[in-house]
Amino acid sequence: MRQSNATYRYYAYGRQALVEALGLANVLPGDEVLVPALICKDVLSSIHTVGAKPVFYQVNKSLAPVSLPHASLIKAVIAVNYFGFPQDLEPFFDYCNKFSVKLIEDNAHGYLSANIDGVLLGNRAPLGITSIRKTIRIPDGARLHVSDTQLSEVIPTQLPLSDEPLGARYFLQNKFSKAERLTRLPILRWVRAIVRLRRFLSTGEFITTSTTLAETDVVVPVGPRHSSMKKIQELDEQDEAKRRTELYSRVSSALDKSKITPVHGRLPENCTPYGFPFFGDSETAKDVQRIVNGFGVEVIRWPDLPEAVLADAPDHYSNLWLVNFL
Ligand SMILES: Cc1ncc(COP(=O)(O)O)c(C=O)c1O
Known part of the structure; x- marks a missing residue:
């Protein structure tokens, strides 16, 4: 992998790193930020936190922009x-x-992922963010990347790390996940189903419904746990990248004859995938879950679309799924 000159700061969540990135990009109250319509609500809460408004651009089925509209108030993309x-x-x-x-x-x-030239993703633009906790099973851990030398002079100082331990939930999830990989039984999914049933019995709802409020939540940057940072440092990165690339080819072969449409034809060189993304309806996604059960992985729908996008969302936004390799 190529050496990078980026300066990093660590946060609990990616959305917090994004608040800082927007600040460094000099996005001020009343400004606008160009953002893909295929996005999760958390990103909108960061934009809202700095007092700016999102302007959406559409992406095609390859998840590349259709066009990038311009308006005079747009300060960051x-x-x-x-x-x-x-x-x-x-x-x-x-x-x-x-x-x-x-x-x-x-x-x-895209933690650990790089482009064809070996440049780590997140380091290719003046500002970048990575949510490390999406690649490693840790309760928090995200990174702000500043590659622009002028901006790296005004980067905020590292916020103090918290002494909070990883917690019982982390240990249980880790144990279940390891047992799942060993036994090839979907133990984590069974546990989640029990948790959902208990929630249903006490609240009447199977899943926590995220309301529009999430898009306008105020995001306060805080440092991650010491214990999470330790796990990040201890990670055997090559091993994890290998596990993910191998899993990608196994899942890809297993789904070869299924009804899904993969988002990508093949895995690009140096790419460490978050999972295997595909298009399909809910029934197809259930079939996929059955096929990949033995791999210790879960099929999730992504993203929880913003309210403003939901009403007119094209099919390829609503039918997007991920075999999550976490
Ligand atoms: C594309 C994208 N950006 C940013 C975020 C925010 O990351 P975090 O959940 O760590 O705040 C997410 C979270 O799902 C995301 O999917």
């Missing part, structure tokens, strides 16, 4: 490396040069 696959940044660089706005590389999904 967010490009997303969906599922750890490198987004082609050329159209974004052109846009940013033309209109003098800052590019933020949202690499929430």
